Amino acid sequence: xxxxxxxxxxxxxxxxxxxxxxxxxxxxxxxxxxxxxxxxxxxxxxxxxxxxxxxxxxxxxxxxxxxxxxxxxxxxxxxxxxxxxxxxxxxxxxxxxxxxxxxxxxxxxxxxxxxxxxxxxxxxxxxxxxxxxxxxxxxxxxxxxxxxxxxxxxxxxxxxxxxxxxxxxxxxxxxxxxxxxxxxxxxxxxxxxxxxxxxxxxxxxxxxxxxxxxxxxxxxxxxxxxxxxxxxxxxxxxxxxxxxxxxxxxxxxxxxxxxxxxxxxxxxxxxxxxxxxxxxxxxxxxxxxxxxxxxxxxxxxxxxxxxxxxxxxxxxxxxxxxxxxxxxxxxxxxxxxxxxxxxxxxxxxxxxxxxxxxxxxxxxxxxxx
Numbered sequence: 001x002x003x004x005x006x007x008x009x010x011x012x013x014x015x016x017x018x019x020x021x022x023x024x025x026x027x028x029x030x031x032x033x034x035x036x037x038x039x040x041x042x043x044x045x046x047x048x049x050x051x052x053x054x055x056x057x058x059x060x061x062x063x064x065x066x067x068x069x070x071x072x073x074x075x076x077x078x079x080x081x082x083x084x085x086x087x088x089x090x091x092x093x094x095x096x097x098x099x100x101x102x103x104x105x106x107x108x109x110x111x112x113x114x115x116x117x118x119x120x121x122x123x124x125x126x127x128x129x130x131x132x133x134x135x136x137x138x139x140x141x142x143x144x145x146x147x148x149x150x151x152x153x154x155x156x157x158x159x160x161x162x163x164x165x166x167x168x169x170x171x172x173x174x175x176x177x178x179x180x181x182x183x184x185x186x187x188x189x190x191x192x193x194x195x196x197x198x199x200x201x202x203x204x205x206x207x208x209x210x211x212x213x214x215x216x217x218x219x220x221x222x223x224x225x226x227x228x229x230x231x232x233x234x235x236x237x238x239x240x241x242x243x244x245x246x247x248x249x250x251x252x253x254x255x256x257x258x259x260x261x262x263x264x265x266x267x268x269x270x271x272x273x274x275x276x277x278x279x280x281x282x283x284x285x286x287x288x289x290x291x292x293x294x295x296x297x298x299x300x301x302x303x304x305x306x307x308x309x310x311x312x313x314x315x316x317x318x319x320x321x322x323x324x325x326x327x328x329x330x331x332x333x334x335x336x337x338x339x340x341x342x343x344x345x346x347x348x349x350x351x352x353x354x355x356x357x358x359x360x361x362x363x364x365x366x367x368x369x
Contacts, residue, residue, distance in 0.1 A: 008052035009045075009303055011037075011294060012072030012101075014065055014083040014092055021060030022206060024237040025084045025283050029106055030055060031275045032287025033081070035268070040291065046298045051291075058083060062091035069095040078303040079104065081290045084283060086110040086128070086156045093121045093334070102308040105334070106290045107283055110156060113334050122312045122326050122335035124286055124293070126361075129331075131254050131342055132160050134361035135231045136167040138252065138344040139199055141359065144227060145173040148197035150188055150204050150213060152180050157203040160231065164201070180204050185216035189223060199227040202251075206234040211243050218247045229253070236281045236345075241352055249349040252358055257282045258321050258341040259360060268320040278353070289319035 013033060015026035033053060041050045054077060056068035065088045072080060073096075080096050080103040083089040089108030096103035097118040105113060105121060109128040114121055125131075139147060147168060151157045165175040176195050178188050192200055200217060202210045210230065217223050230253045234240055240248050261269060268288050272280035294308075296317045301307045312335035317324045326335040342361030348354045 008050045009298060010052050010054050010075065010077045011291070012069070012075070012077035012080045013053050013055045014058050014068055014080065014088070015055065016060045016084055016088070017055075017057040018059045020205070021058060021088075022084060022237070024239055025107070025281070026057070028237075028276060028281045028284040029082060029084055029287040031272060031280070032268075032284035032289075033291050035271055035275065036288045036291030036295070040295045046295060051295065051298075058085070058088050058092075060085045060088055062088050065089075065092040066095045068092075069099065069101065073099045073101045077101070078298065078305065079294055079308055081294060082106045082287070083108055086113075087154060089113065090155075093118075096120055100305060100309075102305055104290050104294055106286045110159060111332060113332075117333035119312070119335075120309045122293075122337075124289055124324070124337050124340060125256060126340045126342055127332055127336065128156075128159055129163055130361070131256075132163040132231055133167045134342050134359070135229070135252075135254055135344055136164050136173075138359035139229070140168070140171055140173065142227070144199040145171075146176075146195065146197045147173060147199050147201060148176045148178060148192055148195055149201045150178045150180050150183075150209075152204050152209075156232075160203055180209055185209065185212045188213060189216050189220045192217070192226065193220070193222040198225065199229055201229045201231060202234065203232065206237075207239065207243055210234050211240075214244055214247055214251070227252070233282075235347055236283075238278050241347065246349070246352060249347040249352040252344050252346045255282045255343045255345045255355075256321070256340055257285060257343060259343070259357060261320070262318075262322070264318060265320040285320045289317075289321060289324060292319050293317050293324055 015029050017026045037051050058065045084107045086108040093114045097120045103121045105123040107125050109125050111127045228251045233253045235251045235253050272284045297311045301311045312326045327338045344359035345355045348356045
């Protein structure tokens with residue numbers, strides 16, 4: 001017997017489901033959440049009440065996200081979850097904090113997720129400083145010390161560039177920046193050929209100009225030994241492989257999955273694979289884990305928003321990617337999953353439909369440089 005809709009526990013969800021957002025990431029995030037909600041409801045819901053997702057498309061627009069948070073708060077959601085784009089999530093988190101609405105951020109990584117420390121916001125994905133320093137360590141371990149980056153105006157890209165520059169400089173490396181607002185892909189190739197850089201990182205939007213940059217570099221004989229990297233994760237999604245084919249292989253990116261899935265993780269992977277074609281991305285696992293955490297808090301602390309926010313430090317959940325617990329550090333103003341898994345991965349040039357793990361991040365928060 002289904003629980004009546006009027007008594008359902010509502011969770012507000014933010015996701016980029018249309019352009020210019022990375023809509024494929026949004027679809028994977030939502031698929032993971034819907035899988036977890038289905039399992040919760042099939043098991044009787046939370047205290048006999050069904051869980052219902054109220055989904056809003058942000059389209060990567062911070063203003064749309066703010067309006068959605070205000071709307072969802074007015075609709076009486078118990079908590080807010082989701083979002084993939086970091087700048088959008090920051091706007092949502094700031095608004096949720098101001099409204100006293102608990103927000104579990106799924107995929108966004110900006111260290112400064114809110115303008116000031118808050119008890120209302122928690123996050124599953126690792127902070128950008130940890131993930132991107134892991135990526136820099138991978139580059140150094142592979143012998144790359146002279147790095148070039150292509151960038152577009154964004155707090156996320158600017159912060160990533162700074163993290164890479166500071167971490168590499170402390171270890172004898174350097175970063176040269178190319179502004180994609182003023183350069184074409186062909187001009188980037190000309191500039192890159194004269195820098196002596198051995199790696200070019202794509203800190204730009206997908207599909208453009210990322211796809212055109214990869215194609216230009218791959219076809220330039222002067223740059224045959226230059227590694228192309230995409231720490232933000234563009235190659236994770238099927239669209240990348242569809243648009244680039246073999247050119248899209250061998251491009252390392254950050255992925256937040258463990259080296260080996262637990263039995264729960266393997267079961268979730270199989271279930272997600274049935275919902276998504278092709279294989280589920282790490283973002284789908286993040287979506288699943290988000291609902292797993294919120295469902296546990298709702299079971300143990302009820303639907304009062306203040307009690308949900310007070311539960312962040314005490315919750316312990318076996319997620320699809322490991323045990324999830326939240327803690328605070330002086331430099332991160334939200335409750336943070338202390339040990340999310342971090343990998344540097346690429347598509348295997350011999351089998352572009354398969355991924356290779358190239359580097360694994362440290363198990364505890366890495367020290368800052």
